[in-house]
Amino acid sequence: MPDTQVTDHLTIDWIAAADAIGREIAATTARHDEEDTFVEEGFRALKAAGFFKALVPAELGGLGADYRDICQAIRRLGTICGSTALAFSMHSHLVAVPAWRWRHEKAPVEGLLKRVAAEDLVLISSGGSDWLPSNGRAEKVDGGFRVTAKKVFSSGCQMGDLLVTSAIHDDPQAGPTVLHFAVPFRAEGVRRLDTWRVLGMRGTGSHDVALEGVFVPDAAIVARRPPGQWHMLFHHIFALAFPLVYAAYVGVAEGARNHALEIARVKPKTAALTIAAGRMENAFMQAEMGLDRMIAIAETDAPGPERTSRAAIAHTLTAEAAIATVERAMELVGGSSFYRDLGLERAFRDVQGARFHPLQELPQLELTGRMALGMGIDG
Known part of the structure; x- marks a missing residue:
């Protein structure tokens, strides 16, 4: 195990810890994809490094990690193993929401948060x-x-x-x-x-x-x-959960972009190559900007329908840009990107998951349109 088992929450560099875990599990990612098997090594490494209790407030026995830092750590993991990053993000949002509610609303959730810290629990979202x-x-x-x-x-x-x-x-x-x-x-x-x-x-x-x-x-x-209606709990969930989730997809896009640039830099520098690289860079910056906006909304905006609508817009834009980045990375590399051994094909498949988390594009457009027209968030 890399040197990431630090107990003082004030000294943990979560992004460096994610880098170390990424290096440790890099050789296993293709095998899990080929075999349809769970990324157990990644989860065990995350647990050993304290990630599963990272977002629990220090006052409740956790490691008091900064929300933005964990988003960026998930993104970093995603550059190596999208599956580890995405699966971990699902646990993370189940901790981030009650942690925010405990700190800002004095919600009675400390029992769960203390258990996560003390027992190092893994929470699973349905x-x-x-x-x-x-x-x-x-x-x-x-x-x-x-x-x-x-x-x-x-x-x-x-x-x-x-x-x-x-x-x-x-x-x-x-x-x-x-x-x-x-x-x-x-x-x-x-x-x-x-x-x-x-x-x-x-x-x-x-x-x-x-x-x-x-x-x-x-x-x-x-x-x-009530079923089928926006409740304040879901306003919290939407704004706080999806920056963590989409950090994984931006990480997948970033990994594809980095790999494509490594390959393209040794090719003859034609106009077509440089334009393809530029198009990929534009898409990747859009993905970064979208994710940064999602995180900022979660950190600073007041909970409610207006925040949910803004977060939903950023959610759609981030998803579109992450998918476009991987597509353009494959265009930059050319036909060899079609080969599975290169890894870009796996990134292309992994990033497609960004299409399917709520809210998908059409429901998002309807919600945002309703809010813009003063119709309220519920249909």
């Missing part, structure tokens, strides 16, 4: 199936609920400790209500399904997780909301 509508059924029973659901895109679930998820309860008074809760992976009725056979980001291990009559005690319900 956000791919739990956006505003949620999914699954929660039936009321004595002392809690029985939950039945199938949760998709559960990145990193092979090493997960808690699944942070939701389900819909048909409340007799309030009507359909989304319940938010976490369940241990060791709980009876929690089952990982081997389903992750995909185009890109193959090493994230984003398998489905089945909840088969899982008991969730009343005390585990941390939030209730």
Whole structure:
């Protein structure tokens, strides 16, 4: 293990630590992509370096990392292994949101944050199936609920400790209500399904997780909301989660860009080559600017519909630019980029995932248009 196991949060250089981990796992990334296997080495290295408790406030036993630093560390990891970076970003946003709420709203979330720090927990998001509508059924029973659901895109679930998820309860008074809760992976009725056979980001291990009559005690319900509507919790999630997630994609784009430049610099310097390099550089700067704007919005803007709309715009622009960067890197290199051994083909497949996180482009355009026209955020 590289020399990244530092315990004093005031002295950790998270970007340098990510660099060290990247060097350690670089030789494994192609194998995990080829074999559709989880990037276990990357997660183990991240855990040894303290990354899973990095964003927990120091007052609660964590390492008190700066949010922007972790975004940039994820970006750096993404230059080497997009799957490690993306899977880790999913845990990170599940810590970043309660940490922000604890610090700024005095929300009663310190129990979870203290557990993450003390037990070095890995949190798994089921956000791919739990956006505003949620999914699954929660039936009321004595002392809690029985939950039945199938949760998709559960990145990193092979090493997960808690699944942070939701389900819909048909409340007799309030009507359909989304319940938010976490369940241990060791709980009876929690089952990982081997389903992750995909185009890109193959090493994230984003398998489905089945909840088969899982008991969730009343005390585990941390939030209730109407399905399908924007709730303040989701305004927090959207602004704080996606800079971490899209840092991974900008990292993939950066890795492709760097590799393409290495190859192109030894080619004859034709006008076509230099123009292709310039086009790639323009796209990459757009990706950097988009990510920086996403981070700044998360750091400084007040939570609410206006911030969510601005974050959604930056989200779309960052995704488009990251994808364009990899496409232009392949154009710069030429036909050899089509060969899998070169690595650009994997970057092309991995970066396509940027298209599919909420909000995708069409829903984003509708949301932003509604806000611009004074119609409100909910349809």
